[in-house]
Amino acid sequence: MDGRRGLCAGRVVVVTGAGRGLGRAHARAFAAEGARVVVNDLGVGLDGAPDADSPAVRVVAEIRAAGGEAVAHGGDVATNEGAASLVRTAVETYGGLDTLVGNAGFLRDRMLVNLAEDDWDAVIRVHLKGHFLPLKHAAGYWRAEAKAGRTPVARVVHTSSGAGLLGSVGQGNYSAAKAGILGLTLVAAAELGRYGVQVNAIAPVARTRMTEAVFAETMAVPEGPGSAFDAMAPENVSPVVVWLGSAACSGVSGRVFEVEGGRVTVMEGWRRGPGAERGGRWGVREVGETMLKLVARAEPPGAVYGA
Incomplete structure (x- = not known):
């Protein structure tokens, strides 16, 4: 890994939920392009229960072993203090913050008639609040920089889902949270552009702990001759995220991109x-x-x- 001339050389990037799956792939891809990465992961199970190991520390070790720069952050970004400390970690460790990637989340799937209030609240909290609070604190930092005459070239990439775009049976809480992230993205793009911030969202389709049950029949890894491309690998999504998190995407804001395998699509959303x-x-x-x-x-x- 030699990112000295990479697309994100010198940029400071925060990735939430980066201990596994998509977040891990994003963190490694940013580091490979020269970014200094804050790897956030609370280290919880798929249902939000505490996990004994520390996936963020493992990802940092992987990045450093490949010659990159990274630091772990284990705070809960769905709390005000956790989100504030995330931004502080970037600024105090690397001297600033350029890109925020919101990716943290978990599932508690139920049909609506069986969906408990606690399961609704927990998923909305981690996905939607867990996107809002890091955005709020990062935006505060970028606004202060702009007012001090140091207008940033800042980027935010949020993680929505096809469930947020179209809905998903048995995932009313998850679909509502992911749809909320889309609305948050549009508002943030409109409000923060004056401070040098571009905000976009992705709706990824990839193999992760959260999707393995949903896509169980279509997620087999290809085998045999000519099957080198695994269309469901999380790493397929990361190039889009890295580009959106770089200075190269100037002028692209308030957009939603569906990313699946080797295909990327601009989603056009609600129109009259x-x-x-x-x-x-x-x-x-x-x-x-x-x-x-x-x-x-x-x-x-x-x-x-x-x-």
Whole structure:
């Protein structure tokens, strides 16, 4: 690993949830491109329960063994102090912060009628609050830098999901959290551009602990001649994240990219479709007849995962 001339040479990058899966792949990819990386992972199980080992420390060791620079952070980024200490770690260790990648999360899947309030709260907390609080503290740092005349070339990459874009049966809490991350991304892009910050999101499809049950039938690693490309490897997503986290993506903000295997797609989200204007208040029956006609002219919604 010699990132002295890499795309992110000299940049300081924070990756949350970077102990395994996608986060680990991102952290290693940033380091390979010359970034100094803060590897955050609370070290919990798939359901949020404490884990005895420290995956963040292991990833840091991997990066350093390859000649890169990294430091571990084990704080809970869904708490105000944990998120604040994450930004402090970057600034105090490496002298600044250039890129924030939000990736932390876990699952507690249930059908809606069986979904407990605690399971709703826990998933919303880790995914949505765990994206908001690091963003808030990073944005505060970047705003202060801009006001001091040191306008940053800052980047934020959030992690949503196809579940947030289309919904996913049995994942009402996860789908709501991931959809919320998309809304947060759009607002942040609009608010923070004046401070030199670009904010985008990805909707990745890859093999991780969180997706292995969902994609069990389609996630087999290819075998045999001509099968070197593993379409479900987390490492396939990281080039997109690294580019979005670099200075090279100037002018790209407020966008959502779906990334799967060797394919990347710009997702276009909610846009106004067919409409009708009456010039006054609708009657109930009249508006109903009009809405049926509008729905007939509109594009059908995408299929919900698992439906």
